[in-house]
Amino acid sequence: xxxxxxxxxxxxxxxxxxxxxxxxxxxxxxxxxxxxxxxxxxxxxxxxxxxxxxxxxxxxxxxxxxxxxxxxxxxxxxxxxxxxxxxxxxxxxxxxxxxxxxxxxxxxxxxxxxxxxxxxxxxxxxxxxxxxxxxxxxxxxxxxxxxxxxxxxxxxxxxxxxxxxxxxxxxxxxxxxxxxxxxxxxxxxxxxxxxxxxxxxxxxxxxxxxxxxxxxxxxxxxxxxxxxxxxxxxxxxxxxxxxxxxxxxxxxxxxxxxxxxxxxxxxxxxxxxxxxxxxxxxxxxxxxxxxxxxxxxxxxxxxxxxxxxxxxxxxxxxxxxxxxxxxxxxxxxxxxxxxxxxxxxxxxxxxxxxxxxxxxxxxxxxxxxxxxxxxxxxxxxxxxxxxxxxxxxxxxxxxxxxxxxxxxxxxxxxxxxxxxxxxxxxxxxxxxxxxxxxxxxxxx
Amino acid sequence: xxxxxxxxxxxxxxxxxxxxxxxxxxxxxxxxxxxxxxxxxxxxxxxxxxxxxxxxxxxxxxxxxxxxxxxxxxxxxxxxxxxxxxxxxxxxxxxxxxxxxxxxxxxxxxxxxxxxxxxxxxxxxxxxxxxxxxxxxxxxxxxxxxxxxxxxxxxxxxxxxxxxxxxxxxxxxxxxxxxxxxxxxxxxxxxxxxxxxxxxxxxxxxxxxxxxxxxxxxxxxxxxxxxxxxxxxxxxxxxxxxxxxxxxxxxxxxxxxxxxxxxxxxxxxxxxxxxxxxxxxxxxxxxxxxxxxxxxxxxxxxxxxxxxxxxxxxxxxxxxxxxxxxxxxxxxxxxxxxxxxxxxxxxxxxxxxxxxxxxxxxxxxxxxxxxxxxxxxxxxxxxxxxxxxxxxxxxxxxxxxxxxxxxxxxxxxxxxxxxxxxxxxxxxxxxxxxxxxxxxxxxxxxxxxxxxxxx
Numbered sequence: 001x002x003x004x005x006x007x008x009x010x011x012x013x014x015x016x017x018x019x020x021x022x023x024x025x026x027x028x029x030x031x032x033x034x035x036x037x038x039x040x041x042x043x044x045x046x047x048x049x050x051x052x053x054x055x056x057x058x059x060x061x062x063x064x065x066x067x068x069x070x071x072x073x074x075x076x077x078x079x080x081x082x083x084x085x086x087x088x089x090x091x092x093x094x095x096x097x098x099x100x101x102x103x104x105x106x107x108x109x110x111x112x113x114x115x116x117x118x119x120x121x122x123x124x125x126x127x128x129x130x131x132x133x134x135x136x137x138x139x140x141x142x143x144x145x146x147x148x149x150x151x152x153x154x155x156x157x158x159x160x161x162x163x164x165x166x167x168x169x170x171x172x173x174x175x176x177x178x179x180x181x182x183x184x185x186x187x188x189x190x191x192x193x194x195x196x197x198x199x200x201x202x203x204x205x206x207x208x209x210x211x212x213x214x215x216x217x218x219x220x221x222x223x224x225x226x227x228x229x230x231x232x233x234x235x236x237x238x239x240x241x242x243x244x245x246x247x248x249x250x251x252x253x254x255x256x257x258x259x260x261x262x263x264x265x266x267x268x269x270x271x272x273x274x275x276x277x278x279x280x281x282x283x284x285x286x287x288x289x290x291x292x293x294x295x296x297x298x299x300x301x302x303x304x305x306x307x308x309x310x311x312x313x314x315x316x317x318x319x320x321x322x323x324x325x326x327x328x329x330x331x332x333x334x335x336x337x338x339x340x341x342x343x344x345x346x347x348x349x350x351x352x353x354x355x356x357x358x359x360x361x362x363x364x365x366x367x368x369x370x371x372x373x374x375x376x377x378x379x380x381x382x383x384x385x386x387x388x389x390x391x392x393x394x395x396x397x398x399x400x401x402x403x404x405x406x407x408x409x410x411x412x413x414x415x416x417x418x419x420x421x422x423x424x425x426x427x428x429x430x431x432x433x434x435x436x437x438x439x440x441x442x443x444x
Numbered sequence: 445x446x447x448x449x450x451x452x453x454x455x456x457x458x459x460x461x462x463x464x465x466x467x468x469x470x471x472x473x474x475x476x477x478x479x480x481x482x483x484x485x486x487x488x489x490x491x492x493x494x495x496x497x498x499x500x501x502x503x504x505x506x507x508x509x510x511x512x513x514x515x516x517x518x519x520x521x522x523x524x525x526x527x528x529x530x531x532x533x534x535x536x537x538x539x540x541x542x543x544x545x546x547x548x549x550x551x552x553x554x555x556x557x558x559x560x561x562x563x564x565x566x567x568x569x570x571x572x573x574x575x576x577x578x579x580x581x582x583x584x585x586x587x588x589x590x591x592x593x594x595x596x597x598x599x600x601x602x603x604x605x606x607x608x609x610x611x612x613x614x615x616x617x618x619x620x621x622x623x624x625x626x627x628x629x630x631x632x633x634x635x636x637x638x639x640x641x642x643x644x645x646x647x648x649x650x651x652x653x654x655x656x657x658x659x660x661x662x663x664x665x666x667x668x669x670x671x672x673x674x675x676x677x678x679x680x681x682x683x684x685x686x687x688x689x690x691x692x693x694x695x696x697x698x699x700x701x702x703x704x705x706x707x708x709x710x711x712x713x714x715x716x717x718x719x720x721x722x723x724x725x726x727x728x729x730x731x732x733x734x735x736x737x738x739x740x741x742x743x744x745x746x747x748x749x750x751x752x753x754x755x756x757x758x759x760x761x762x763x764x765x766x767x768x769x770x771x772x773x774x775x776x777x778x779x780x781x782x783x784x785x786x787x788x789x790x791x792x793x794x795x796x797x798x799x800x801x802x803x804x805x806x807x808x809x810x811x812x813x814x815x816x817x818x819x820x821x822x823x824x825x826x827x828x829x830x831x832x833x834x835x836x837x838x839x840x841x842x843x844x845x846x847x848x849x850x851x852x853x854x855x856x857x858x859x860x861x862x863x864x865x866x867x868x869x870x871x872x873x874x875x876x877x878x879x880x881x882x883x884x885x886x887x888x889x890x891x892x893x894x895x896x897x898x899x
Binding site: 007023024027031035068069070071072074076078079080091092094095096142163165166168169170171172173178179181182183184185187193194196198199204205208209211213216217218219222223226227228229231235237239240241242243244246247248249250251252254259260263264265269270273280281283342346348349350353354355361362363365368381382385386388390391392 | 497499500501516519520524542543544546547548556557559560561625626628629630631634635636637638639640641642643644645647648649650651652653656657658659660661662663664665668669672673674675676677679680681682683684686687689690691692693694695696697699700701703704705706707708709710711712713714715716717718719720721722723724725726727728729735736737738743744745747804808811812813814815816817818819820821822823824826827828829831832834843844846847848849850851852853854855856857858
């Protein structure tokens with residue numbers, strides 16, 4: 001039954017503080033904010049937070065140009081112009097920070113710590129993904145914060161855990177993935193892992209798992225009145241992805257292979273070149289019927305070749321099959337071939353880069369991208385929301401905040417600071433809307 | 445007794461585990477190893493007046509899904525306390541007929557995907573193509589709070605058990621419809637798989653080497669990610685129902701969860717919108733001391749260069765003299781090739797004299813980011829994960845006992861109970877259909893004879 005009245009967002013009235021760095025933590029708070037939570041990003045202005053606020057790359061237009069041409073695009077700024085405030089203009093930040101508020105606060109200073117505790121009194125949830133020792137040194141562990149707010153739900157997302165030998169090991173998502181077997185699994189079948197390149201899949205998984213955990217804990221709190229600590233190491237959140245390959249070892253004593261694009265039983269299963277420079281189409285053929293349909297579309301007779309006549313034969317001659325198929329697809333346009341293969345009920349899809357995604361008729365028809373206007377940054381298409389709910393039409397409500405944009409609202413209205421107290425924090429360099437010049441010059 | 449096994453419970457000493465990693469054969473024998481994690485300081489034990497409960501206590505889930513996204517979604521809900529009843533065809537759903545199999549015996553009870561994804565669920569086998577099968581699904585849905593489906597846009601609707609039918613007369617149902625491209629749009633009826641969804645929606649085009657074809661991410665990561673996303677959506681909708689509001693239908697397209705994937709894709713989409721450039725594959729191991737390199741027994745991935753610790757890195761590999769070099773203070777891209785080559789040669793010698801484990805420990809000690817490239821064998825033997833009690837030992841009546849990927853969350857106020865093995869086909873037919881749904885026993889037997897219910 002579809003209700004006629006659009007419903008309010010499920011997390012309206014829930015306030016979340018985020019002491020988050022790099023990619024995974026900010027992704028959790030992004031997802032909570034999208035569904036109505038008031039997310040306050042707590043960020044220092046006397047330290048630049050790498051990757052979540054600003055790239056580690058120096059932000060000259062020259063470097064932006066080099067990054068763009070090299071295809072390292074996740075920290076680009078509009079029109080490759082870093083502007084006077086690149087920390088407000090980076091795609092790395094602005095792609096997660098929509099709907100959030102920004103409050104500058106150095107939790108490692110006494111005044112900042114006191115302000116942070118006041119904030120904790122006023123929130124339902126705290127999300128953090130720092131190295132555990134950072135949180136301990138800052139005296140904001142769950143035990144310490146529970147004394148201030150017994151109903152607090154605190155999500156901690158260390159790389160490897162709050163205890164154990166790797167407790168304080170440091171790593172990006174890509175390093176965590178190495179330590180759980182994903183890098184090995186996704187490497188080329190015929191090449192060592194050094195050719196694989198970095199991926200940050202563990203950050204994506206941790207984002208949705210963390211958002212699930214927080215909403216489940218909110219439900220528990222509604223029922224029992226209790227907040228709680230949730231420990232969710234990135235490494236452990238990712239393990240379900242490896243589920244059957246872990247069992248392949250524990251049941252069958254076999255180490256998971258480097259899979260490349262292969263599949264345990266499907267052939268062909270891979271990406272095949274199409275016309276143009278580095279263009280590919282992905283094709284997945286589970287059955288003989290589909291293999292025949294693929295041949296019909298390509299005007300080919302591979303299915304009559306003994307090496308490729310049955311699935312078992314195709315699995316055995318995968319190398320030759322991939323070569324033969326590549327020769328057939330190479331002259332086709334990937335989008336035309338995609339539609340023709342789909343019409344013949346063959347599972348296929350073009351590899352789509354980001355510009356092609358921005359032009360995708362499917363995303364367009366479903367209104368997936370969100371147009372946002374950000375002061376000083378301009379109007380652009382932003383990535384959309386992960387899923388839709390029939391009774392709850394949902395859009396991004398607010399553009400990403402500039403550094404410290406919401407300081408006044410938060411310090412004065414929410415936390416009850418007097419104007420004098422607030423001005424003193426500005427004077428002390430703890431509250432503001434820009435980084436100090438010397439910090440920018442020495443930015444790593 | 446297998447070394448490292450711990451039948452008495454309690455914490456396995458990290459150092460002891462380091463000295464004697466258990467042999468591979470033990471992973472199957474250790475059925476009596478405690479699956480509960482040793483208690484952490486922050487865990488507050490339950491008391492009589494205040495018992496610990498599961499996060500999702502009392503939530504009833506009807507799992508009508510047939511593939512990985514829906515099946516993992518319901519597994520996750522089951523692990524944190526929901527009661528999940530899976531409905532599948534009498535011969536078993538797709539994940540029961542997917543290699544690899546335990547002991548390499550192709551069998552619906554031995555598919556590793558099923559042992560993984562179906563754990564902690566109840567299983568009812570029904571032919572939902574029949575009218576009576578459809579009525580029974582409708583009756584099961586009436587007793588459920590959540591319905592999960594991943595069979596495709598119209599499949600259940602055409603059988604008369606889609607959203608419209610199941611939500612008729614009630615406003616509290618939450619249903620997640622997980623599809624490749626969504627319930628609307630020009631591509632809604634297109635076919636897709638893990639590979640093609642990663643290719644079209646996700647960052648597949650930038651994975652791998654710039655000199656080779658792009659590669660997919662491992663396993664069924666797009667489907668698992670979609671399943672977790674659906675579980676998040678389900679919890680959002682359920683929160684509102686429990687607060688007295690109405691239910692909802694979640695329309696989740698895996699193409700869109702891949703488009704919103706925060707493994708480079710969302711920042712790169714915004715980067716493209718900002719500046720008009722697509723992302724490209726990045727060569728691994730650019731710069732100095734950065735990326736995957738061999739160690740004596742495998743590979744490591746260390747971020748050797750950061751201005752914060754480059755001097756320490758040079759000292760670690762025995763070349764603190766190079767800290768005085770003019771190039772040492774430059775960004776890696778501006779260092780001379782001769783300088784980089786000299787460091788790399790020394791670094792490689794240093795690496796090859798150490799195991800990957802030693803490399804990680806020594807580089808972490810100077811504050812460097814990094815890790816080793818583990819195989820699943822390394823993972824299962826690793827003392828850190830083992831000491832934390834990451835693995836669940838699950839004893840399956842047909843496939844036998846083995847260690848599985850365990851919990852994702854450690855909760856201070858909520859329990860995660862022991863994990864039940866994946867149910868046998870139709871294991872709970874009688875309990876669910878006769879005892880709970882009140883189906884007449886005579887009819888139940890007849891339905892089994894006619895194949896509407898699995899036998």
